Amino acid sequence: MQKIVTQTEMYALEHAAVAHGATWEGLMEQAGWGVAQVALARLGDPKGRRVVVLVGPGNNGGDGLVVARHVHDAGAQVALYFWRRQFAPSDANWQRCRTRGLAETMAADDPTQTSLRKLVAEADLVVDALLGMGTSRPVEGPLAAIIATLQPPRRPLVLAIDLPSGVDAGTGAAPGGAVCADLTVATGLPKRGLLLYPGRRLAGTLELAILELPHDYLETTMSDLLRAAEVQPLLPARPPDAHKGSFGKVLVLAGSLHFPGAAYLACAGAARVGAGLVTLAGGRAVLGSAMRLPEATLLPLAEGDWGAVGPGALAELNKALPNYQALVLGPGMGQGEATGEFLQRLLGLETPKSRVRVGFLIDSNSDEATENAAPDLPPTVLDADGLNLLAKIEEWHERLPRERFVFTPHPGEMRRLLGVEQLPADLVATACEAAKRWGQVVVLKGATTIIASPDGRNRIHDGANPALATAGTGDVLAGVIGGLLAQGLAPYDAASLGVFLHGAAAARVRATLGDAGALASDLLPELPRAMLELR
Template sequence: MKVATAAEMSRIEKAADAGGLTYDQMMENAGRAVVDAMIARRDMKGRRVVVLCGPGNNGGDGLVVARHLHDLEARVSVYLWKRDTTDDHNFDAVMERKVPVARADEDSGFATLREWLDEADVVVDALLGTGLTRPIGGTLAELLGVVAEVVAGRDDPPWVVAVDIPTGVNSDTGHSDPATVPADLTVTFGLPKRGQFLFPGAADVGELVVDDIDIPAELSSDIELGVTTVQTVRDLLPPRPLDAHKGTFGSALIVAGSVNYTGAAYLAAAAATRVGTGLVTAALPGPVYPIVAARLTEATYLVLPHDMGVVAPDAVKVLREHIADYDAILIGCGLTQEQPAAEFLEEFLLHEPTEHRRRAHIGFVRPAAGEEEAGKQVQETTLPPVVIDADGLNNLAKIDGWWKNLRAEQAILTPHPGEMARLRGTEIAEVQADRIKAAREAAEEWGQVVVLKGAYSLIAAPDGRVTINPFAEPALATAGTGDVLAGAIVGMLAQGLTAYDAAVVGCYLHGLAGQLVGAELGSAGAVAGDLLLALPYAIQEVLSD
């Protein structure tokens, strides 16, 4: 599903009108869509509903909502702000039904509004739509202040439903005006809007329902920003034929872990198994192997040379002897930024490693005879598709122009905002100020797929496409969930999905698993390991939805 800016949505609506779907019909469809979403969640018969209507189309949508709710035997009142009702057939339809109407400019001290809100079961916000471009002030700020005061002061606050977008949320940037009253439910029309997935405004949207209001999909075909839907994931999930064997579902190599970060290796490898990968091999520094192997019996193992529990450069030769056996690689989780790991990563991932000082081996493993020549030979080996996470990214960030020398033709890079800032030589605040721009520019510059993690993670492709992962789940805000995500993505990559599709599906399953865990355990106290068993349930939910 595409995601639009205000300007793009305006252009699409204009084209729809020119094509025969009139603005009046779109308004009728929009109001009906809001009511349909409401009655799908609550019985509206007998409910006291206050519909706040402003000028323009958003207020017109609100009047349609009021009419339909009245016809469903809700007890509706309409409160108007700056709305000219001359020749307004939607207003006339409300008046014909003898729906109580009040106007803000005639309501001294908002006495009528307060009286209605004190008894309201539902408040419908149809004051301003997606066209907000300046701070809210004057009478509108006072009106919204009254709504916020009553909602906050009641023991049984009314259900707040926003028409298209909560008043005060910028539909392009996600900026939320201080006067904004957060919605419990937002019903948006045509396409979802960018600002509904960008914070702080995203937190004011509540549950988001999208209704196309009969606007033809082809009118948005040129938009490059989208959001993942369950149908998209269902269509991309690898088939599971009856005559399958483990080779059918690919093989993944997980290069991860150190003595201080044993859990990262376990979580990443276990996640790859839980999304259906046929064979998962964990390549671990020697001291990490018995710890992980004791917990994860379903994987196979490669034991790597190490310096005091940190992967050593000598591990490159070991991996190259086995690399042809794998369809995809994950590298970086828990490897550390110690010098041995940094040298290993550079030599393994890049065509032309920089010249290092003579290795100061701090452990017991020493270079084998002929290692220098062997290292030169393996540098030219092309890697299978690779996911680079965590310390893989942190170490690359220290190398100028690293993306020009990657030995993988397909790579997925999975930075959180801090790692993205390091990779791009900027500040976290700049990344977060425009996450979509940051992800898109990074993917275009590096020529690889980028997953910018966070609430509503972003998947960006070098060709300019960006897909929003539709999950913001506090249960995922805990150590190790990024390792689970990386494992889920490499599992999809190993099963034959393209880099972009693997990132889209892996992120969605990870987010849905987090939602399932949050629903069962709550948003506090869930740990990364809880996601592992939830991943198969997430797949089942996608397939059965």
């Protein structure tokens, strides 16, 4: 797995490397050399090309001085622009640049950035080595003015070392503005803020400069980047002598009079990733819809409000559930009172009512009570209206069976589940803490999606795609994860592979149709193609 680190984890890795025999100067040389190779590859023939290196006061500035030296030695004309860095004889990298006669400008001597604007206007490449991981507060004053000279569209290629200056290494936030880079070369390991917005947008293309680090150190606490190589082994096998029962059965409880399409999309998502049988459970309004998947079997249930399921549906559901290996619950169900009561009973969250006794005899309603008892659920994807209804139940997370569910909230649903007005800036930590507290796998959907396990593992999917910004794509994802659960994948692996395949299918749609006008149903035929490509 490609590890993703926070600022604290990266510092710990660097200290561990030094404890194992590396030197700080050696690590800086490795970082600067790696970044310089990327810069030279982008420049092409460096002879006669102009490069400006913006040098800050910390280690990021030191990396920039190493880059400047190597790019100069390759034949480029390099100018240094210093912000808050004071020369000292111990600054060996600056001394090496002076020995080579590199031009220097001090920001303190250029209060209106006149000299900087001239340098930038004549440059082929600007290297941002101002802050890196050192962003601790919103940029302001002279630094903000320096960064403003690099705003697109009229500017040279901008390369940021480690992170664009102004981007928080942990959260991707840039409250005071930040450098908008064309590419960012992370040193050692990518920082989490490079994958979270707006940092991901500001970073441009991502590349990596390798450092010799003890990668086994702190690995259990780091995030993993979700990539093809890591999820390919999770694909369910398809033996030639298989039959539909080999690949599991999914029960989809979704849709209502107002949202019949959600049921179709969830069912089709499960079927398109290889589930052997998909059954749609619902009331007449859903089962009779023209949008129903023709390959799905049907389970009629008692209706509540507006065609959604009601409390009376539990008896039929109890009989059917033992035959299924996965349940998808919530897309388009609606949030009516009757549906909410049904969900409470299904999840075993209803306040129990004492049964009437006459002497030693229980009343005749005991059989009905047994029929309407909460069933033992198979691995379950809880999505959309299912999550919104759950959020209305007090202390729900203390009463749900642990490690039974995959929650798939978007940020609004996540806020409701957490009972907060605004999500914390650190979305990875938020998802991980929620997964641990609730005892469930959490898929926090967004331009960057986070998959978190109760045991602390987490994966980040760098799959931003404006073609996904349309109704119904989340219903497809819920069905995809349900289809993988039915084929025997553990919840965390089913969620991870499901997110990857969903993103890969969306990338194929975008390549064909562009950023706008795609429909959620366009994802469906691309899912098996994405699986074929991954295999």
